[in-house]
Amino acid sequence: MGEKQYLLDRTLEAWKGKRVALAVSNEHSFTGILEDFDEEVVLIRDVSDIAGNKAKALVVKIEDMNWIMLL
Template sequence: MGEKQYLLDKTLEAWKGKRVAVSVSNEHSFTGILEDFDEEVILLKDVVDIAGNKAKALVIKIEDLNWIMLL
């Protein structure tokens, strides 16, 4: 698991400050700017969901992520 965590950390660090799309619990999709992350959560700012609803920020548990992609 250490190697997987290293790859995730390395990738998220490179994507900080950039717009990403995420799928949470296979039900909800969001886009936002990757503000920060740790081993448990990621923080997005300037968030928009698939229906166009906007939020200033969103905290997502990493274990609830299905996928994350760089836009």
């Protein structure tokens, strides 16, 4: 997992402060600004879901994410 985690860390670091979209548990999609992350979770702010619901922040376990993309 070392090299994969390293790639994830480098990518997320480059995406900090930028708008991303992510899917959680293959059921829910969200967009927002990538605020921060660690080896277990990502923190997204100014969040919207596919239905248009809005939230100030969202914390997601990395293991629960199916994908994340830079918008």
